[in-house]
Amino acid sequence: MRDAYHHGALREALIDAAESVLAERGLEGFSLREVARRSGVSPAAPAHHFGDAEGLLRAVATLAFDGLTAALEAGNARGGRDPVARLREQGIGYVGFALRYPGRFGLMFRTGLQKDEALERSAHAAFTALEHGVRDLFGVPPDTPLTSEQQSALLSIWSVVHGFAHLASAGQLVRFAPPGGREAMLRTVLAPMLDLQLNGLVRATSLPPPSGSAREGAGNPSAPSTRRSAPPARPTPARRRR
Numbered sequence: 001m002r003d004a005y006h007h008g009a010l011r012e013a014l015i016d017a018a019e020s021v022l023a024e025r026g027l028e029g030f031s032l033r034e035v036a037r038r039s040g041v042s043p044a045a046p047a048h049h050f051g052d053a054e055g056l057l058r059a060v061a062t063l064a065f066d067g068l069t070a071a072l073e074a075g076n077a078r079g080g081r082d083p084v085a086r087l088r089e090q091g092i093g094y095v096g097f098a099l100r101y102p103g104r105f106g107l108m109f110r111t112g113l114q115k116d117e118a119l120e121r122s123a124h125a126a127f128t129a130l131e132h133g134v135r136d137l138f139g140v141p142p143d144t145p146l147t148s149e150q151q152s153a154l155l156s157i158w159s160v161v162h163g164f165a166h167l168a169s170a171g172q173l174v175r176f177a178p179p180g181g182r183e184a185m186l187r188t189v190l191a192p193m194l195d196l197q198l199n200g201l202v203r204a205t206s207l208p209p210p211s212g213s214a215r216e217g218a219g220n221p222s223a224p225s226t227r228r229s230a231p232p233a234r235p236t237p238a239r240r241r242r
Helices: 007-025 032-039 045-050 053-079 083-100 102-108 117-138 148-169 181-204
Strands: none
Touching (some): 007 045, 007 053, 007 102, 032 045, 053 083, 053 102, 053 117, 083 117, 083 148, 083 181, 117 148, 148 181
């Protein structure tokens, strides 16, 4: 057994081992004894650091939400000033994180996991990153409540990327995946889906499109108009003089 772990290094090793067990066996097959075995330490070591299995799972979930927040913020940076591009890149970051860390992702939204203050704070930070993206999309200031329509838009965006992540993790999208692995699938399958959804949401709310969005001809006076002109008025026949 490895008894020479530094305190911080052992904590990290236990979290990594816990994620490995979750990815392979799920929550049903999780045990502190197996985590200890994979870490090369005594069976009592995980309990010494985390108290019990619930404490270790909370630590993994907290780390997972922190990592998801970082992935969403990295998407914002890639998207630049365009709100549509930022949300699209957030979505790609969301699914990319889920596929890179299946054990963490499978735990994050499980019911029954008792949340502590640290886990609540990390989960809220991840959701806030997505909410801010939706606020930017619709031009809603931070101190203004979202309308019911805008809240529906937020939930629809979250649902698409979360569902895509679960389908991809379960191997249900293999037949749609192009050559090139995970990144190619995110760029050639997911990205166009998100562009279609986001631009549709912009149109549905009857707001002008954000700067740099993919709507063709938007804001361009030289673009051909798609509005049908009103038919010319029919001339009124002159009344005959008696």
